[in-house]
Amino acid sequence: MTEYTSQKDLKEMVNKIMSKSPELESIFFVGCGASFSELYGATYFLKQNAHKLKVQSIQANEFNYARPNLADKTAVVVVASLSGTTKESVNAVSNAKKWGCQTVALTHLADSPLTKDADFTIVHAFFEDYASKAAKQKDALGFAVEILEAVEGFNQYQKMLDGLKVVDSITNFAADNVKESAKDFGEKYKNEKTIFILASGPNFGVGYSTANFIFMEMQWIASPILDSGEYFHGPFELTVKDAPYLLFMSDGKTRHLDARALEFFQKFDAKYTVIDAKDFWLDSKIDSEVVDYFDPLVLTGAMRVYAEELSKARKHPLSKRRYMWKLENY
Template structure:
């Protein structure tokens, strides 16, 4: 595979899953100490990657869950944040300025802070009540963060008696690192073809629903926009018909991410509409990926993981075909803002 280190990938994704026992212990301790709500507080891409776990809890648990941008939380506060709150702050670098400020703010309100980072000797890792570190870089962080936050959410529901299959799902997840490599290998030729197909496209509409919305949002904003400077309109499939549909016409690229959860039908509605007006509809369905030994229940939870692992291959080819390295930036961490 193009520019891919299999051993490194396996090490990072296995490392994320190896945090399961520690994450469950931390969640159990927080509940014993009287936790009454949970906040996911992440900046940019790291925050987006928490959305599937947050949505899972919001729809399958009665435990109150809030999703906040760090800068907005610090600026506006929340009446729900206090000594009985647990705050999850993800940051690959562990140094994201807004997240570091949010850490201090949340602790000043008496909240218990759990951080998920890629580096131990950083302000977020060192300042947390419960710190979980799994080294990753941009090309491997999506799966790692999706898996860590999913495990945390499942642990919370298991400890509260809202599910009984935590151990079975985690056992399935332990199979994933090697299976994800197989997914990448099986998708490699399609990834190269798709990269060639879109390398000169000036604009995309990208959509998903359920757990795949996060990956549509992330890939549009953090890869196509930030790393490739391609104008992109991420839109939730539930909102597609409330504005964005008016932008669909001949030669407009529409990309759909379809998963194996309750959001699937919403994406299929977009799929049924778009071909009537554009000849550039691209559909990516996680059901096409084979995962021997992984049950339907687990598959329904990991659609964004599968899309992230497949589309990393698209990114690898896209940067070569466009002669635009994924690390190139004009402003991000280059100028003051």
């Protein structure tokens, strides 16, 4: 049985990183595709809370071909790949190592090529339940929490640890309770050729992942991803009667941005669906000061159910592809 990396393991890992690089100044989150989008929440958390620690999220091949100046001995680089075989991500670990960075592989497979040049490996779940679909995000966030605490201290540290302990049960609860609404969603949107997605704050990564990988990659549905705040600065011109939208609604600080977009959908009779983090009782189990950072994990689990029902309604399996896994060098 695979042993997945625990929060205690992450803390020990960070302690080792700090002992090797007490001058640590920056952290990079690197990946491709869905793995790249799943690092968004950890990046957002650090950008919101760090005073000194510099943080960047960068696509793996951009990292390889356009080395950031901060990628040196004062940096730790976390590279994610579910299978651990994505060549751009494997190369990113090797390059980071060559540039003097400490390297962390974040993967489902402990002995995959991604781990070959990595100083440390985080092994996450994926297939066990709906919460495991967000396990990569959870481990990236847990690692970010430990890095921030170690480098400069964080006054909400215990609240984040408490949230990490309960978020899996909340995510599975959410997935169990959206099955009927997910079926309705599948029927409602099965013939759409385009679905616009809106999200804000830490949930933008979930929106990006849903647009690019669930809708475009897995269902061949065109799907622009819009920031809820930016929606009113151009994109709202396309909101007309029955224009199709999916809105991920925050349970935290940026909820007003999402609510404003929802009001506009209603005003102009758009065809919309809302997946609202507040429906899943996060605020009763996770402190309101940090609940934002757990929204993406719960929404990821819920959205997986929506994706499954959409694929059934369209008679288009989530595994069906035109090009991926079929063409070499792409």
